Amino acid sequence: MDHFPRIPMYTGLNAVQVATQLISAAMVIYALKNAGRTSTSALLLRPWFIVLVIAGAIERLAGLALGVSMERDWVVLLAGTNRPVALAQANAMLNRLDLLCETVGASVFGLLLTKYDIVTCLKISSALMICSFPILVMLGQLINSVSCHALDSSRTPSDESICADLLDVRKIVQNGLSSIKHGWNEYKQQTVLPASVATVFLNFNVALAPGAIMTALLMHRGMFHFPSSNLSISEKCLQISNSCLTGISPSIVGAFSGLCSVMGLVATFISSSLVKRVGILKAGAAGLIFQASLLSIALTVYWAGPISQRTPLLIFLASIALSRLGHMSYDVVGTQIIQTGVPASKANLIGGMEVSIASLAELVMLAMAIIANDVSHFGFLAILSVSSVAGAAWMFCRWLGNPTDEQRELFIFDPHFQLQAT
Numbered sequence: 001m002d003h004f005p006r007i008p009m010y011t012g013l014n015a016v017q018v019a020t021q022l023i024s025a026a027m028v029i030y031a032l033k034n035a036g037r038t039s040t041s042a043l044l045l046r047p048w049f050i051v052l053v054i055a056g057a058i059e060r061l062a063g064l065a066l067g068v069s070m071e072r073d074w075v076v077l078l079a080g081t082n083r084p085v086a087l088a089q090a091n092a093m094l095n096r097l098d099l100l101c102e103t104v105g106a107s108v109f110g111l112l113l114t115k116y117d118i119v120t121c122l123k124i125s126s127a128l129m130i131c132s133f134p135i136l137v138m139l140g141q142l143i144n145s146v147s148c149h150a151l152d153s154s155r156t157p158s159d160e161s162i163c164a165d166l167l168d169v170r171k172i173v174q175n176g177l178s179s180i181k182h183g184w185n186e187y188k189q190q191t192v193l194p195a196s197v198a199t200v201f202l203n204f205n206v207a208l209a210p211g212a213i214m215t216a217l218l219m220h221r222g223m224f225h226f227p228s229s230n231l232s233i234s235e236k237c238l239q240i241s242n243s244c245l246t247g248i249s250p251s252i253v254g255a256f257s258g259l260c261s262v263m264g265l266v267a268t269f270i271s272s273s274l275v276k277r278v279g280i281l282k283a284g285a286a287g288l289i290f291q292a293s294l295l296s297i298a299l300t301v302y303w304a305g306p307i308s309q310r311t312p313l314l315i316f317l318a319s320i321a322l323s324r325l326g327h328m329s330y331d332v333v334g335t336q337i338i339q340t341g342v343p344a345s346k347a348n349l350i351g352g353m354e355v356s357i358a359s360l361a362e363l364v365m366l367a368m369a370i371i372a373n374d375v376s377h378f379g380f381l382a383i384l385s386v387s388s389v390a391g392a393a394w395m396f397c398r399w400l401g402n403p404t405d406e407q408r409e410l411f412i413f414d415p416h417f418q419l420q421a422t
Contacts, residue, residue: 001069001348006151010069010140013062018133020059025126027052029119064355070094072351076339078147084413087339088275091332096268099328103261183353191406192341194399196354198288199334201395202327203361204388206369207381208295208320209327210260213369218253220375252317259321267328275333279414280340281400284333288393291326294319295386302382341410 001009027048035046043049075094079087112121144151190196207213267287274283298319307313342350369381399407408417 001065001073003154005154006069006073007140007144009154010066010151011137013066013069014133014136014140017059017062017066018129020055020062021129022126023055024052024059025122025129027055029122032119065352068348068351068355071335072339072342072347073344074143074151076344076347077150078143081340082413084280084336084340085272085276087336088272088280088332091336091339092268092272095328095332096265099261099265099268103265179349180353183349183356186346187350187353187357190342190346190350191404191410192338194395195284195334195337195341196350198284198330198392198396199338199354200358200361201388201392202291202330203358204365205295205327205385206362206365207378207385208298208323209385210257210320210324213378213381214256214320215253217375217378218256252313256317256321259317260324263321263324264328267325268332270325271329271332274329275336279411280333280336281411281414284330284337285393285397285400287326287330287333288389288396289326291323291330292386292390292393294323294326295389298323299382299386303379341407 004012030048031046031052035043035048071091071094075087075090079090081087109121109125112124116124140151187193187196271283271287274286278286298316301307301312301316301319305312307316338350338354339347365381365384368384372380403417411417
């Protein structure tokens, strides 16, 4: 991304993302119409499934590249690192729109599924993807024109050999390995490394967060009073269904997910206000400490007794939902800290490395969840989640309490250091 002009790269990545989304939708429609019931081993070898996986991987890669480019390059270039309040408001707005789109998109698609069959819904989604592409291109051009064509150039001088290397598989591998090595060396030498590592630690929290593991726990609430067995979560799900046992009401599961989304949205407003009042460093510490405290309460309630009872269950879910305030606040503030502390010429490189390490952390935790796939092991995963968030809070506060001269120089406008100076 550093070797190409920003606007053409933005347009190209959007085109790749839309194209792969359409391919994925087409493969799913084909499978629904033509593929019958088949074993898992046979499914993995089907051509349509292989295409679906490859298209999904490319779409995800393009999405991550767009995210890094927007968060670490465009926003900083347009708002400026010497305007912390404006940068905080811009970051909060990006996260706010992202959450709104995810919530509204999921709600609209769910509404469509209640009225139409899956194939029709996928065709409607494909039409929306096609219509969204020219809008995205025009919005990119509009941002560039309003900012006096600040996005026309690339971060580094254009290199014609880069274009030729895109068609050479051997060069792609060599450049990739070189970028990983160079990116890691630059990443571990940055001044704001503790803030970035804290972001990585938050990705270890896959148990006490809205997601597949939490949903599986809630759906198996009715099994907590039964003797533990060697059945996996999926087998227990089938056993519950066959014996007409039910977990908690689906409405509570939906309300929990909705409340988590609302807390994330509220956090985008709180984060910019915190930055304005106490500065980005103390705002980051507040977000991490708040999340660690609420998750500790949730863990205590879980170990204190069965959450099959209504009151413990509501306290457990409310603590996790409220902890999203701290999580999303630090997500906004931590991004700004890294935006401020990382040189502009290395923003995409270090941003991409951070996303890679964070994804690896999440992958490790999901692998552990697969190994410990019995419901009775959820407590172990919850302890790991709380420990990771508490470790992130401790690391960040320790970094904040022992500032270096370079750190003081980077955050010279922060109230924390201005008070120390006086």
